[in-house]
Amino acid sequence: MTELLATKQLTKHFKIARGQVVHAVDQVSLSIAEKEIVGLVGESGSGKSTYGKTLLGLHQKTAGTVTYRGEVLPQKYQPADFQRMATRMQMIFQDPYSSLNPRMTVGEIIGEGLKLHYAQDAISIRDQVAEWLERVGLEADHMSRYPHEFSGGQRQRIGIARAMILKPEFIVCDEPISALDVSVQAQVINLLGELKNSMGLTLLFIAHDLSMVRYVSDRMAVMYLGSLIELGPADEVYFRPRHPYTEVLVNSNPEADPDIERQRPSTSIQGEIPSPVNVPAGCRFANRCPKVMDVCREITPELIPLADLDRQVACHLY
Amino acid sequence: MSLSPAQQSDNGAQPLLQVSGLEVEFTTYGGIVHAVRGVDFEVNSGQTLAIVGESGCGKSVTVQSMMGLIPMPPGRIVAGSARLRGEEILGRNIINGKDIRGNEIGMIFQDPMTSLNPTMTIGAQIAEPLQVHRGYSYQQAFTHAIELLEMTRIPEATKRARQYPFEFSGGMLQRAMIAMSIACKPAILVADEPTTALDVTIQAQILDLLKDLQAETGMAIILITHDLGVVARLADNVAVMYAGKIVEHGSVDDVFYRSSHPYTLGLRDAMPTNDPERQHRLEPIEGSPPDLFSPPAGCGYAPRCPYAMRICQQFYPEKFPQSDSHYSGCWLHHPQAPQHPERLYFKAENQ
Numbered sequence: 204m205t206e207l208l209a210t211k212q213l214t215k216h217f218k219i220a221r222g223q224v225v226h227a228v229d230q231v232s233l234s235i236a237e238k239e240i241v242g243l244v245g246e247s248g249s250g251k252s253t254y255g256k257t258l259l260g261l262h263q264k265t266a267g268t269v270t271y272r273g274e275v276l277p278q279k280y281q282p283a284d285f286q287r288m289a290t291r292m293q294m295i296f297q298d299p300y301s302s303l304n305p306r307m308t309v310g311e312i313i314g315e316g317l318k319l320h321y322a323q324d325a326i327s328i329r330d331q332v333a334e335w336l337e338r339v340g341l342e343a344d345h346m347s348r349y350p351h352e353f354s355g356g357q358r359q360r361i362g363i364a365r366a367m368i369l370k371p372e373f374i375v376c377d378e379p380i381s382a383l384d385v386s387v388q389a390q391v392i393n394l395l396g397e398l399k400n401s402m403g404l405t406l407l408f409i410a411h412d413l414s415m416v417r418y419v420s421d422r423m424a425v426m427y428l429g430s431l432i433e434l435g436p437a438d439e440v441y442f443r444p445r446h447p448y449t450e451v452l453v454n455s456n457p458e459a460d461p462d463i464e465r466q467r468p469s470t471s472i473q474g475e476i477p478s479p480v481n482v483p484a485g486c487r488f489a490n491r492c493p494k495v496m497d498v499c500r501e502i503t504p505e506l507i508p509l510a511d512l513d514r515q516v517a518c519h520l521y
Numbered sequence: 522m523s524l525s526p527a528q529q530s531d532n533g534a535q536p537l538l539q540v541s542g543l544e545v546e547f548t549t550y551g552g553i554v555h556a557v558r559g560v561d562f563e564v565n566s567g568q569t570l571a572i573v574g575e576s577g578c579g580k581s582v583t584v585q586s587m588m589g590l591i592p593m594p595p596g597r598i599v600a601g602s603a604r605l606r607g608e609e610i611l612g613r614n615i616i617n618g619k620d621i622r623g624n625e626i627g628m629i630f631q632d633p634m635t636s637l638n639p640t641m642t643i644g645a646q647i648a649e650p651l652q653v654h655r656g657y658s659y660q661q662a663f664t665h666a667i668e669l670l671e672m673t674r675i676p677e678a679t680k681r682a683r684q685y686p687f688e689f690s691g692g693m694l695q696r697a698m699i700a701m702s703i704a705c706k707p708a709i710l711v712a713d714e715p716t717t718a719l720d721v722t723i724q725a726q727i728l729d730l731l732k733d734l735q736a737e738t739g740m741a742i743i744l745i746t747h748d749l750g751v752v753a754r755l756a757d758n759v760a761v762m763y764a765g766k767i768v769e770h771g772s773v774d775d776v777f778y779r780s781s782h783p784y785t786l787g788l789r790d791a792m793p794t795n796d797p798e799r800q801h802r803l804e805p806i807e808g809s810p811p812d813l814f815s816p817p818a819g820c821g822y823a824p825r826c827p828y829a830m831r832i833c834q835q836f837y838p839e840k841f842p843q844s845d846s847h848y849s850g851c852w853l854h855h856p857q858a859p860q861h862p863e864r865l866y867f868k869a870e871n872q
Contacts, residue, residue, distance in 0.1 A: 246720040354809060384575040385747065389791035389805035411721060414750075418793035418803065441795065455725035457750030459792055460799075461773045464754040475690050475723060 204236035207405050208258075208373060213267035215250075215257045219480070226482045227253040229429040230267065232506065235373075240399065240406045242420030242437060244413055244452065248476050250429040251409045252297075255375040258407070259292050260284065271373075290320050293366035297378035299358035303350040309336070309361055310346030316369045335364040339394060356387035360394065367398060373405045381410065392419060413456045417441040425449050428487040429479055431506055435514035445509065445516045448488045486519065494520060535607055536563035537741055538709055543601030545579075545586045548594060552814045556582045558765035560601070564709060567735065569742040571752040571773075573788075574762035577810060580745045583762075584711050588622055589614065605708070624654040627702030627740075631714035633694035637686045643670070644682030647701045654705045669700040673730060692723035699730065706738060713745040728754055749792060753777065758846070761785050764811050764821030766837075771847030779866035781841075781849035784822045786864060820852070828853060828862050843868045 215228040228250040235241050245251045256262050258269055260280040269276045271291070277284055296302035303312055313335060314328040323331075333343035339360040350358055359379060366374055376395065380388040392415070399406060410416050416423055416437065423437040425446065433446040444450040451472050458464060474491045477483065483490060489499040498519050506517040545557040557579040564570045572580045585591050587603045587610065602609055605625060608616045619625060630636040638646055647669055648662035657665065663682065670678035673696040686694060695715065702710060712731065716724035732755065735742055744755055752759055752773065759776040761769040761784065769782035780786045790804040808825040811817050820826070823833035832852050841854035843866065852858060853865065861867050 246722065356809070385749070385788055386575065386791045386806035387809075389803040390807070392803055393805055413721070414793045414795055417795065451722055455722045456795075457721075457724070457728070457748070457754045458795055459749035459753050459777070459789060460794065460796055461753045461777050463796065464750075467754075472722060473726075475692050476720070 204239070206234050207237045207239075207272065209234035209270045210254075210258060211268045211270070213254065213257060213269065214265045215253050215262055216265045223480050226429050226479050228257060229482075231426070231429075231431045232267075233424060233431060233434065235405060235407065237372075238399075238403055238405055239422065240408055240420045242416035242423045243407060243409045243426060244411060244416050244423065245426035246411065246452075246476050248428070248479060249426040250479070251426050252377050254426070255294070255377050255407055255409050259294055259375055260288060261294075286320065289316065289371075290369045291371050292373045292375070293369060293371040294375045294377060295359075295362050295366050295379045298382055299355050299362055300350075300382070302362055303358055305350055308347055308349055309353075312350070312361065313346070313365045313368055316365065320369060331368060332364075335368050338398075339364045339367075340390075354387075355383050356390060359383060359387075359391050363391070363394065363398070367402070370402065371404070373407075375407045375409065377409045378411070379408075380415065381412065388415070395419075413441065413452060414458070425452065428476060428482065430487055430517060432488070432517045433515065434506070435512065439512070439514065443512075445512075445514060445521065446488075446518050447492050447494045447520070451491075451493075486517075496520075537566050538564040538603065538605050538743075540583075540587060540603045541601060543583060543586065543603065544599040545582050545591065545596060546599055547596050555813050555816045556765055557586065558813075558816060560762070560765075560767055562760050562767065562770065564741045564743055566708065566741050567739045568757045569735065569744055569755050570758045570760065571744040571746060571756035572760045572762055573746060573749065573752055575747055575810065577813070578762040579765040579813075580762050581713055584628075584713060584743060584745060587611070588626060588628060588711065620654055623650045623702075623707070624705045625707055626709045626711060627705070627707035628711040628713065629695070629698045629702050629715050632718050633691060633698050634686070634718075636698060637694060639686050642683055642685055643689065643697045647682070647697065647704055650701060650704045665704070666700070669704055670697065672703075672734070673697070673700045675700075691719055692726060695719060695723075695727055696730065699727075699734070703734060703738065703740070707740060709741045709743060710735075711743045711745070714747070715744070716751060717746070717748070724751070731755065749777075749788065761788075764816065765813060766821065766850065768820075768822065768850045769848070770840075771843065775843065775847040779843065779847065781843050781847070781854065781866045782822075782851045783826045783828055783853070783862075783865065787825070820850070828860065828865075830859070 211232050212230040214230055217225040217227055219225055231254055243251045257264055263279045310332050314332045317323050317328045332346050336343050336345055341360055380391050408419050420437040423440040424431055425433040427448050433440060433449045441453060444453050472491050485501050486499040486504050489495050496519060504517045504519050506515050508515050509521055541561045543557055543560045547554045547556055560583050574580045586598055598611055603611050610616060610621050614621060644663050644666045647666035651657040651662035651665055667678045667682050670682055675681050675693060675696050716727050746752060756773045759773050760767045763784050769776060769785045776785060787806040791806055806825050811821045819834045819836055820838055823829040830852060838850045838852045840848040840850055842848045
């Protein structure tokens with residue numbers, strides 16, 4: 204498998220008032236192969252969206268590097284970098300209500316990328332917008348309408364068409380289905396799957412729905428409080444989690460199956476994700492971890508590969 | 522043929538809450554929205570009824586109208602009744618000298634951040650229903666509020682009671698909301714999407730808490746949700762709503778393992794499962810729910826249903842009983858239906 208993109212020790216800190224620093228993403232190293240789907244899960248505040256945005260250059264990197272097809276991308280994007288990379292890397296956003304400009308028609312929204320990056324004439328843009336509207340399951344004459352005339356699922360399709368029309372190789376899907384109803388979620392997931400196959404896309408699929416991530420992804424990455432703590436084949440990570448936090452996540456994930464739910468021990472852990480401003484020393488999960496040891500509170504565990512498994516885990520148990 | 526809710530209750534005992542024929546509509550600029558179009562269900566003490574459905578199916582309006590929380594106008598309860606221990610509660614605030622809201626029926630909402638008053642301490646807010654409904658003094662009520670916070674497992678309850686909502690995390694706020702809603706020991710707790718805004722590990726904590734509180738107090742819970750996983754974890758009985766009507770009703774096992782309505786099956790097929798024996802490709806339900814400005818004469822699901830017949834477009838199906846507690850509103854269960862799709866459950870005599 205050829206590597207398409209890799210981050211090395213990618214770090215993003217935000218400065219807030221009184222000299223305090225939010226450690227949103229800390230030293231995340233992850234390599235994504237061509238045509239692979241990597242699912243990224245974690246609770247809110249775990250830094251998964253910030254990671255996706257920093258990876259694309261939408262946030263300036265605090266430290267670390269992003270390598271795309273062997274080329275190290277600049278730490279801070281200049282307009283020319285955006286111009287160049289936007290045709291290769293795109294993003295689909297979580298909220299289909301706030302991510303489409305209400306003053307632009309659907310045709311303008313979808314065609315804007317072509318206008319900016321390829322300076323194409325209006326007729327050619329219109330033809331391609333029409334083609335893409337149909338490919339995502341809408342109708343060509345929808346292009347003269349405004350976003351408010353569409354339902355959540357339809358808007359998400361518009362967001363997908365906007366990302367796809369530039370024929371990118373890599374797409375960050377930031378919670379693309381969490382604002383949608385169950386029946387519509389499946390429509391959008393299947394659409395993404397079809398496009399992925401027909402266009403040979405590589406996806407970073409960010410979500411908090413573990414069952415959906417397992418269904419969609421080849422590999423699953425788990426983040427907690429800015430750190431990547433477990434990485435491996437999606438089914439393996441879900442069914443045989445190694446990191447205690449992954450175990451807790453999987454055990455907390457309710458399944459639409461009453462038999463499984465009745466057998467499930469009540470294993471919910473106490474406490475909540477701490478603030479990323481005052482990150483505890485040592486392992487970030489130590490204060491909630493059911494298997495905590497003394498060393499966990501002092502030394503931060505590194506993400507290391509396990510000997511007998513295709514798995515990387517950041518935990519002192521291994 | 523159709524099951525009236527009275528026939529479903531065991532030994533003819535009076536159910537705690539019995540809702541029947543509830544119809545609610547809203548007058549808007551675009552016309553009249555028929556949000557709830559005839560809903561029947563009942564709830565018994567110590568049991569959890571989950572009302573599931575997608576956005577706009579009328580699940581929240583159903584309980585809000587029962588609680589008197591629908592602004593009228595534009596809302597209007599067209600027909601139906603809701604009886605708490607036999608007493609009509611629709612359109613009333615007080616029965617038998619007791620307030621219904623907060624006292625007989627408690628409610629928790631989806632978003633704890635916006636449901637609490639940011640200018641009052643948590644303790645004072647929990648104390649309020651006790652002062653209003655029970656006539657406690659502020660001191661008595663505040664002391665009791667601390668006990669309630671302990672009951673909902675908030676650490677350092679004495680200190681926390683003096684804090685304001687902004688000092689609480691989302692999960693802790695939801696616990697405080699639960700403490701407030703159970704302050705007067707209501708017979709029924711209505712939980713409208715109680716965990717939708719929470720992370721999965723916090724969701725698990727809140728669901729465990731609701732289960733434990735129900736075991737301690739014997740209250741009934743009406744759970745409104747769109748998440749079938751939450752239903753499977755908490756519910757005893759399930760009502761599946763679509764386009765303002767209950768299309769399938771039964772025990773949680775009936776609805777999950779003996780799904781007899783194509784919509785219930787469609788919902789389950791649209792979700793990934795982690796059970797190795799039940800793996801399947803996601804099958805979306807194509808199309809979208811009907812426009813409730815002009816609700817269809819027949820079954821609302823017919824345009825999206827893979828098994829739809831001509832009658833489905835024209836007449837709304839009656840409730841076809843599958844067992845004493847399980848019914849399905851689908852013409853496929855009529856004895857003369859021409860097909861019995863394999864994946865749907867049919868009771869033996871219909872097969």
